[in-house]
Amino acid sequence: MALTVRERRLPQLHISLDVPSCAFRHPNPPPVAAPASTSASRADCEFRLSDFERVAVLGRGNGGTVYKVAHRRTSALYALKVLHRGDPGAASEVDALRRADSSPHVVRCHSVLPAAGAGAGASGDVALLLELVDGGSLDAVVARRGAFPELALAEVAAQALAGLAHLHARRIVHRDVKPANLLVSAAGEVKIADFGIAKVLSRAGDHCAAYEGTAAYMSPERFDTERHGHADPCAADVWSLGVTILELLMGRYPLLPAGQKPSWAALMCAICFGELPSLPDGAASPELRAFVAKDYTKRASVAQLLAHPFVAGRDVAASKDALRWLVAGA
Template structure:
């Protein structure tokens, strides 16, 4: 049974300052290689000059000063300290004032890449339960710091060779509580369309703390279902569905169906996430107590997840 929990703004607590980086400069970093490029910036693999050859990092650099990039930098500052979020070691300024963030390097890439490497074979339930547990712990930390991720999907869950999975890419994240007790309305009409909940398709969709956190829970449900089935849950047979097609399916169709091969525990977990009415959706605290996560064999789940990550590297 799902029990009520504290609202996100009631869980908010002061956050520590970002790690000091006054003595570190962009010029202290040597580029090792390219990791990726997006609409707003690039990510490169770098090494600290004169440092250990094994001490490598990911450097995310914005193309130009941008309010969203500034928000992302602030999110990284206030959410530091969780083992379930990709760590930010330092934040710099480029020549034009654009932010650059020195991040923990996750050497196994994303869980989206893991699925592709497995030729779209989904994750077994023990490994998936471990992923869900870590994601929920990461979301609990984010939400307690007044932040909604708003772009939850397999490509933004990053893994390393130790078997860790962490939430990354906060470029669409929004801060809904900047001080304890504050309740701000933020835009939730952002992120990857296939993982958006129905209420996010409303024109200029906005939400307060509860609604913003509920949007993350829907994204988690779609992500868990994709990681289990190995295919996109919304319009899986359409190669490149348009925004309109996705909006019609998500807002006016039935929620995605969990395959019959899933256990009743997994089906219940996904169903709790994918309630179309955000007020009926399970909260992060409630889902952490769900049997799919709370009753897993933690040791076996960790081993199963690590084995899958290593076999795809």
């Protein structure tokens, strides 16, 4: 149900306006006890599409369709993303995933498989064999469980920031951080997923196209480059994570009034000119309020946020337990 905007004045067409619950997500997380995908990465030639049996559709997005699949011989479970034929972002997604390999906070790509002519009925010509994250997306968790407690939020923030630090150190900007693209395991591990519009920066000072991604999570400079200029692309990922944390805290999209349908104009006004949503007394600690403070001109870096008291001062064991409890109940 996600909306795609094709504004005549804009050069980029990959813009989704919709806010949570309508976004790309895993609607039916597989059972916790199911066999997990193997942790060892294999060479592409060691897998073929014919080795896998489709179990279910996990999600459909602008970039492709994601299936839950089982290896016919070992019964190991994976996520298989079949990219749409001719998608201009396919090569970038593959490149970003290969560069991002080895972080526990980024969904692992086990193999890149040719889809055409494999007898699988695929609609694209490339398929990504990905790690299956058994708890689904944070979008799905909040839809079932409602607002997150601070302990769980601190763990989500810490792990997502660790993932972004790993990506940014490799000059990868995600550009579509949101609850639907943050997956969580039953063990309480948060992983960044869906690199469909990610970009690998070739040199310092590189800019990214402003009008790509999910509008509800875009930063002010991506909406209005004339007013805000071309900021560091990594700072846009920080903004998106901040909106995500607020959404999990409130149990709904935070920058529009409850029940208001998103539109390009409404989102632009809220993001570029609106104030931080008012939180009732007692709804958030001073540390959390400071962590999500909305100030475009003083946006913190990933490194600064990792050292922030809300993250660095958390009780790690208690925070992870709180996150596990949410996932188990979802």
